[in-house]
Amino acid sequence: MRALVTGGAGFVGSHIVDLLLARGDQVSVLDNLDPRIHGDDGTLSQQVRFVHGDLLSPASLHDALEGGADLVFHEAAMVGFGKGAVDAEPYVSTNVIGTIRLMEAIAKLCTRPPRFILASTMALYGEGAYECKNCGPSKNTRRNAEDLEKHNWEPLCPKCGKSLEPRPVTEDHPPNPGNVYAISKLNQELLSMTLGRHYQIPVVALRYHNVYGPRMPRDTPYAGVASIFKSKLLAGHSPVIYEDGGQLRDFVHVEDVARANLLAADAPEDAIAFQAFNVGTGQPHQIVELALELAKSLGLDLQPEFPGLFRLGDVRHIFACTSKIEQIGFRPRISFEKGVKRFALEPTRSSPKVILSS
Numbered sequence: 001m002r003a004l005v006t007g008g009a010g011f012v013g014s015h016i017v018d019l020l021l022a023r024g025d026q027v028s029v030l031d032n033l034d035p036r037i038h039g040d041d042g043t044l045s046q047q048v049r050f051v052h053g054d055l056l057s058p059a060s061l062h063d064a065l066e067g068g069a070d071l072v073f074h075e076a077a078m079v080g081f082g083k084g085a086v087d088a089e090p091y092v093s094t095n096v097i098g099t100i101r102l103m104e105a106i107a108k109l110c111t112r113p114p115r116f117i118l119a120s121t122m123a124l125y126g127e128g129a130y131e132c133k134n135c136g137p138s139k140n141t142r143r144n145a146e147d148l149e150k151h152n153w154e155p156l157c158p159k160c161g162k163s164l165e166p167r168p169v170t171e172d173h174p175p176n177p178g179n180v181y182a183i184s185k186l187n188q189e190l191l192s193m194t195l196g197r198h199y200q201i202p203v204v205a206l207r208y209h210n211v212y213g214p215r216m217p218r219d220t221p222y223a224g225v226a227s228i229f230k231s232k233l234l235a236g237h238s239p240v241i242y243e244d245g246g247q248l249r250d251f252v253h254v255e256d257v258a259r260a261n262l263l264a265a266d267a268p269e270d271a272i273a274f275q276a277f278n279v280g281t282g283q284p285h286q287i288v289e290l291a292l293e294l295a296k297s298l299g300l301d302l303q304p305e306f307p308g309l310f311r312l313g314d315v316r317h318i319f320a321c322t323s324k325i326e327q328i329g330f331r332p333r334i335s336f337e338k339g340v341k342r343f344a345l346e347p348t349r350s351s352p353k354v355i356l357s358s
Helices: 011-022 056-064 084-109 145-149 182-198 225-234 254-266 287-297 335-346
Strands: 002-006 026-031 050-054 072-075 114-123 131-133 137-138 165-167 203-208 208-211 251-253 274-277
Touching: 002 011, 011 026, 011 254, 026 056, 050 056, 056 084, 072 084, 072 254, 084 114, 084 182, 114 182, 114 254, 182 203, 203 254, 208 225, 208 254, 208 335, 225 287, 225 335, 251 254, 251 335, 254 274, 287 335
Parallel strands: 002 026, 002 072, 026 050, 072 114, 114 203, 203 274, 208 251
Antiparallel strands: 131 137, 131 165
C-alpha cells in the first residue's frame, strides 16, 4: 500500500508512520517542521519519502502525492487551545483551507481515490454528556464566567439548576465547540465529509480524546497537559492545576491511537466511510490523578498546586463512549497506570525531525 501521512514527523503522525513501515507500506510524509512542535532530536526512517512543505502550497501537495496514494492519514493541523479571535485566521488557514486544498489535490492527482483518515478531536463536542436525575440527559451544557469566578466548577442542569452526572460522550452528541481550535476542527470534519462525497473519496474521522505518550511536544503552547506536568516535575516544580483538578478526561496512549488509524484504514469501507469515531479508552480519570501518577512514577514528593485559575472555554468533564470503534476491532492495550509510568520514565524528547530531502 502507498500511504501519505500529513504531519507525519509530528506526535501522532510519526507513530502512524512507524506502524505503516512495520507492515511494509510505502510511506510519504508531508510536514512543515514547525519549530514550535518539532525539536532537534530524532529523525524519520530513511525508508520514508519526505516532503518538507505546507498544505497551502500546491507544489508541496503535488510532490507529496506524486505516484498516487491508497491511504491518506491527515494529521497536519494547527493544534492547541487558541487565544480567542487572535488565532482565528491561522487556525482556519491551516485546518480548514489546508484540508480543502489537500482534498482537491487528491481528486486531481490520484487516479484512484484513496481512503482518507482524518485526525479529528473530541474538542468539537464542547462539554461532554451529562444527565440530571430530575430532568434526564442534558446536552450542549456550558459554564459561564460568573460561576467560574465564584469557583463553582461543576455545570448545573439548565432546567432545574441541580447537579449533573457526567456520562460517556457518543458520536451523535451535538457539537458545541467552545474555542477557535475546536471550531476549525469541526469545520474541517464537515468539509472533509462533504468534499469526500463530491470527489468519491471515502472519509473517516477519528475524534481523538486526550492523547499522550512518546514524542509529545514539550514546553510549547500546544503541549498536552501530560507533557506540561512532566516538564514541571522534572524541573523540580509542582504542577499547577486549573480549577480543582477534578476535571474528568479520557487519556489514551499515542500507540493505541496509531493502531486505531490503521484499523480505520483496513476496515471494510461500508463499515467506516463518512462516519466519525471516538478514539479513547472509555475510562475517565481526573486531571489531578495524572499529576499524582506522574510524580509517583518519577519518585517525586511534589504535590500539585491549585491557585483557582480557570480558562473560559475549558470543559469540565469529557470522556469517550468507545462502543462504535470497538465494532471495527479497536481495544486500547495500554492502561492509564502503565502508560503514564512509561511516559514518565521515557527520556523527554520531541517528535522526529527530518534531515532527509525528498
